[in-house]
Amino acid sequence: LDNSNVRELQLKKFTREEATEVSDIVAAEIPFTIFFNHQEIVTLLCTPSYLKELGVGFLQSEGFIKNKNDILFIHLDDQRGSINVITEGESKIALNTLGKRAVTSGCGKGTIFYNVIDSLYCKDNQIEMYLEPQQIYKLMHTLQHGANLFLETGGTHSAALSDGNEMIILREDIGRHNAIDKIFGECLLNDSDLSEKVILTSGRISSEIVIKLAKRSVPIVISCSAPTGLAVELAQKTGITLIGFTRGEKMNVYTNDWRIKT
Amino acid sequence: LDNSNVRELQLKKFTREEATEVSDIVAAEIPFTIFFNHQEIVTLLCTPSYLKELGVGFLQSEGFIKNKNDILFIHLDDQRGSINVITEGESKIALNTLGKRAVTSGCGKGTIFYNVIDSLYCKDNQIEMYLEPQQIYKLMHTLQHGANLFLETGGTHSAALSDGNEMIILREDIGRHNAIDKIFGECLLNDSDLSEKVILTSGRISSEIVIKLAKRSVPIVISCSAPTGLAVELAQKTGITLIGFTRGEKMNVYTNDWRIKT
Numbered sequence: 001l002d003n004s005n006v007r008e009l010q011l012k013k014f015t016r017e018e019a020t021e022v023s024d025i026v027a028a029e030i031p032f033t034i035f036f037n038h039q040e041i042v043t044l045l046c047t048p049s050y051l052k053e054l055g056v057g058f059l060q061s062e063g064f065i066k067n068k069n070d071i072l073f074i075h076l077d078d079q080r081g082s083i084n085v086i087t088e089g090e091s092k093i094a095l096n097t098l099g100k101r102a103v104t105s106g107c108g109k110g111t112i113f114y115n116v117i118d119s120l121y122c123k124d125n126q127i128e129m130y131l132e133p134q135q136i137y138k139l140m141h142t143l144q145h146g147a148n149l150f151l152e153t154g155g156t157h158s159a160a161l162s163d164g165n166e167m168i169i170l171r172e173d174i175g176r177h178n179a180i181d182k183i184f185g186e187c188l189l190n191d192s193d194l195s196e197k198v199i200l201t202s203g204r205i206s207s208e209i210v211i212k213l214a215k216r217s218v219p220i221v222i223s224c225s226a227p228t229g230l231a232v233e234l235a236q237k238t239g240i241t242l243i244g245f246t247r248g249e250k251m252n253v254y255t256n257d258w259r260i261k262t
Numbered sequence: 263l264d265n266s267n268v269r270e271l272q273l274k275k276f277t278r279e280e281a282t283e284v285s286d287i288v289a290a291e292i293p294f295t296i297f298f299n300h301q302e303i304v305t306l307l308c309t310p311s312y313l314k315e316l317g318v319g320f321l322q323s324e325g326f327i328k329n330k331n332d333i334l335f336i337h338l339d340d341q342r343g344s345i346n347v348i349t350e351g352e353s354k355i356a357l358n359t360l361g362k363r364a365v366t367s368g369c370g371k372g373t374i375f376y377n378v379i380d381s382l383y384c385k386d387n388q389i390e391m392y393l394e395p396q397q398i399y400k401l402m403h404t405l406q407h408g409a410n411l412f413l414e415t416g417g418t419h420s421a422a423l424s425d426g427n428e429m430i431i432l433r434e435d436i437g438r439h440n441a442i443d444k445i446f447g448e449c450l451l452n453d454s455d456l457s458e459k460v461i462l463t464s465g466r467i468s469s470e471i472v473i474k475l476a477k478r479s480v481p482i483v484i485s486c487s488a489p490t491g492l493a494v495e496l497a498q499k500t501g502i503t504l505i506g507f508t509r510g511e512k513m514n515v516y517t518n519d520w521r522i523k524t
Contacts (some may be wrong), residue, residue: 007491012515012522014395019524025513029469029490045468045492104481133276154507155466155488174468174490204417206307206436207291226417228291228436229269230307245416252286260274262281 004028004048005149015060027155029174035062035084037202047149047156047173049183052076054173055083057185061212068191071202102199107179125239128217129196131164139167140224143200146170150202159183160200168197176203180212187216194218205231214238220259222246227254265409266290266310267434277358278499288416291436298326309411309418309435309440312444314338316435317345319447325473387501389481392460393426394523395513398484401429402508406486410420410431421445422462430459438465442474449478456480467493467506474501480519484508489516 006025013022033043034055041064046054052074059065065087101130108173131253147158149172159179160170169186173179180199187194198220199213207225213221220241227235227244232254235242241256253260266344268287274306275284295305296317303326307317314336321327323390327349335348401424409420411434421441422432435441442461449456460482461475473496475483482503489497494516497504503518515522 007494009494009516014513014522018513019515019522026489026491026494026516029492031381031469045470095345106490153488155490174466204436207293208307226415227288228417229271229288230291232269232271234289249278251276253276254271254288257274260276260281 002049006153025153027149027153027174030081033080033082034058035082037086038084044178046175046178048078048081049173050171050186051078051081051083053171053182053185053189054178055085055185056188057181057183058178059085060184060188061178061215062180065188068188075111078190093197124237125217127195127215127217127220128241129164129198129219130259130261131198131220133249136165136222136243136246136251136260137249139164139198139200140222142167143170143202144224147172147202157201157203159202161187161194176201177208177212179203180209184212184216198222201225204228205242207231207234210234210240210242212239213240214223221253268415287415287437289411289415292343295342295344296320297344299348300346305470306342306440307382307513308437308440310340310343312342312433312448313340313345315433315444315447315451317347318446318450319443319445320440321347322446322450323443323477327450330450340510386499387476387479387481389479389501391426391459391460391481392521392523393460395484395511397512398508398513399520401426401462402459402484402486404429405432405464409434409464417502419463421464422463423449423456424460424462425458426460438463439470439474440463442471446474446478460484463487466490467497468503469493469496472496472500472504473500475502489508 005028007028008025010023012034013020028048029045029151030048031043032046032051034041036059070087072088075084141156143160146183149156150158156172156174157179158172161168161183169183171179171182173189194216197218199218202224205223206232210231222243224246227242232242234254241259243251245252267290269290270287270457272283274284275282290310291307292307292310293305294313296303298321333347335351337346340361355508368499405422411418412420418434418436419438419441421429423445431445433441433444456478457478461480462484464486467485469492472493484505486508487506494504499515503521504516505513507514
């Protein structure tokens with residue numbers, strides 16, 4: 001366990017019998033400010049690990065950068081908690097629409113997207129990747145037992161990238177979005193192909209999570225928790241297989257169940 | 263259970279023995295855009311209940327409005343999922359600093375605040391409100407058993423306002439911040455005093471949650487989940503009693519335990 005990701009403190013622990021002063025650890029949380037071509041974009045609250053990957057992954061998720069070649073220079077300041085990502089040409093569309101909403105008919109199917117950028121990246125994923133239920137149960141088991149920061153603090157989410165058999169990257173963060181952006185940022189910096197990969201997450205699957213996957217053409221997402229209605233709708237329309245409530249040897253497959261081999 | 267807060271859908275349920283097509287419900291998720299004096303501020307993803315309260319609570323949390331008297335007019339558009347809150351004078355400081363970061367020495371104690379607004383609202387809470395452990399356990403039990411949307415979907419967070427004995431407001435949302443802002447928005451519209459109240463939450467306590475409470479002078483926050491290091495630091499310095507891991511007849515009191523009667 002990386003010490004910078006936890007903070008030790010004193011607290012009073014109450015049980016039915018007694019109240020005792022004890023020492024324990026909680027998950028660390030820091031503000032991390034992302035600049036794009038010297039312009040301040042956002043401050044995320046996050047776990048202080050893999051900050052370069054988080055910054056790059058966030059900027060890709062929000063449409064500022066598309067791939068590694070877009071990046072001229074990255075300046076990460078660990079001490080101040082900031083990153084500045086420099087590109088050649090500014091991505092004006094992203095700057096103008098960050099946080100802004102547009103109701104469009106994305107994918108030609110009438111889906112409501114809440115950000116105009118998202119519809120530009122939307123594709124109907126037809127990647128022929130197949131998983132057996134036992135592979136899925138084993139991957140979730142591996143995620144849960146590899147989430148060291150959660151096991152120590154109970155205060156973080158975990159996410160992982162897998163090829164269906166092995167875990168390739170496992171990241172933890174106080175934010176479920178951040179854990180996934182850390183993975184995608186690392187993949188961008190390594191020029192990794194994501195089209196036959198699976199994302200696992202300990203968190204609930206909301207629409208933002210599905211959009212992050214759709215932009216990278218990831219065909220399958222697996223969670224031990226619940227999806228939202230909008231997430232299921234978007235997964236259906238973008239061709240993503242959405243699996244929730246993966247617990248022990250049970251799971252719910254909400255969309256595109258043709259990728260499950262039975 | 264309000265039907266607009268859930269969505270019914272078909273899914274494939276896998277168990278060790280079989281895979282069956284079933285009908286089930288998941289938590290609804292909608293994009294909700296907040297305008298302040300006709301200017302677009304943010305689009306939240308939320309559960310479609312108590313939207314007026316959410317919009318008002320969010321704007322208060324972010325420093326756009328302070329109390330009910332600031333509001334001239336509220337236009338809520340349920341169909342398009344938007345709200346426009348009109349005030350007499352524009353809150354220029356909030357517009358200029360939304361999402362922006364400033365490292366200041368708030369409270370005169372050297373705390374790092376990530377938003378310059380937050381330091382302006384920071385007070386050292388000395389309110390003499392006392393709770394017995396049994397009151398706290400009972401309130402958490404009531405929250406968990408009153409969270410109908412979570413009990414049906416597993417996909418939402420719950421939050422509640424209490425005077426220490428009775429539940430006054432209980433709200434559920436796919437976002438833990440939204441559930442709390444819905445409560446605070448309702449309190450603002452009702453001119454409710456929050457200085458001798460308790461907030462309960464099913465979610466983890468991060469710094470943003472503590473800042474929301476500090477701004478309203480709420481002295482106590484109770485969660486069944488974990489806090490972050492920065493949340494504990496801010497609760498210590500703003501005089502808030504932060505209680506986590508409230509489960510059955512156990513709890514961890516991280517800060518200002520003088521409010522617990524033993």
